Amino acid sequence: MAGGDDHMMHGEMMPSTTTASSMGNGMNHEEMMTTHMTFFWGKNAEILFSGWPGNSTGMYVFALILIFVVSVLVEWLSHSRFIKSGTNNFVAGLLQTLMHTVRMVLAYMVMLALMSFNVGVFLVAIAGHALGFLLFASRVFRPQLPMPSYQRPSDLPPMKC
Template identity: 65%
Template sequence: MDGGHDGMHDMNGTEGMHDHKMMMMHMTFFWGKNAEILFSKWPGTRTGMYVLALIFVFVLSVLVEWLSHCRLIKPGSTQLAAGLIQTVLHAMRVGLAYMVMLAVMSFNVGVFLVAVAGHTVGFLLFGSRVFKKSDTEKVGSDLPPMTC
């Protein structure tokens, strides 16, 4: 019944030959460029693609912070327009934050470090007082703070 496959099963639980190498999924943090981040077989084993993946995660993290601190709703907007803009901004922020979280779940230390660095740089640029014109400048954003 086993057809000489020594009990090998494919992803559906059926027996069959495997034409591809299965990549091991890490469950602890590891160093290295050979990782899968967000998409199957991406970035692969090439160093340049790994660096591109790190830049991508960094930019996603900065964008999450920008969306968390931006002021895009114009004063005097109607309640409906302001509510729709706020809802779209919230959806974008949550979607990007989940993408960063899923990237970090690759357990790659480089990805973890660039995600933290991206959030840090984003907060420095958009949330901290470093680049505010004055203490009297209106503090706040169009979206409430993200909470756990």
């Protein structure tokens, strides 16, 4: 409990509140930053980067749209087939590794955004994954044709939590 940054109440950690000037960035003592440890609703959140989106409603909406799009992209990459059959194994392996890396970067970005504990971020991430799955993996838009057993439904294996 150094400097009074962490607070205990009934044996549980409470949100940390630190004055910005004690963090050495030259802001006034009155300006406070709160780290939420429970879900909260509101546009005043920090998502991914310090001070972003700030207090601007427009930037908050932009952040939500960005998280939604990234969630859809994760599903698209998870269920896509870019590597043609007959591609050299070395080249196919490099492409598969690159696609996996991009998918994981995007998935971790969504996860880190969710760690803001903002309900709006949570809802758009779930909606993005749901829409992405609906468009790219569900039976709604894919005809059910007989598929040889050796054929994979996508280039990447399923994500595991």
